[in-house]
Amino acid sequence: METLNFRFEQGRRRLKAAPELVGVVSSGNLEVLIENVDLKGACAIEIKTAARGFGAIWEAVVGDFQQRWQLADARISINDMGATPAVVSLRLDQAVEAMVEEGA
Template identity: 70%
Template sequence: METLHFTFSGGDKAVRDARLVGVVSSGNLEILIEHAPLAGACDIEIHTAAHGFGTIWEAVMADFHARWRLADTRIAVNDMGATPAVVSLRMDQAAEMAMGATT
């Protein structure tokens, strides 16, 4: 397993609820998103079975932060080889649910 850590600032939206989205299985991932007092930052920690893809993860997470601009949010990702498209989909799903947009 490889562990990656990204912190983004400049967000202006807060999540309301902690949510767990997805299932860790072959080719998929799970995401836990929750409110945390992080001085306005969005902190993302990724545990992945796919080594050597840090620059791709960084690009996907930067794109996610640009779309959602989350602040005071902690996100934990457990990955078993999901594609960037699946990662983006699950991240958006987690953000929507945590902000109360869907149930």
């Protein structure tokens, strides 16, 4: 297993209070847990993946995600069992869509 951590500062969209879990890691895919926490406006993403050596691809995928959503005070935990970048983006978007505050 490889653990990757990314942090994006100065987000502008806040999340609703309830955590959201999307996907199932036992299906050979991945799961995403997103939570509203005080990170001084930042978004922290931790990825645990069985596919070692893909840090640059993960960085591009989560960077693109954060550019789209601009999350603030969000902690995202990803458990991956070899999902493709397109599936990762889909799961991240599914988790966030239910949680962003209206008008944010």
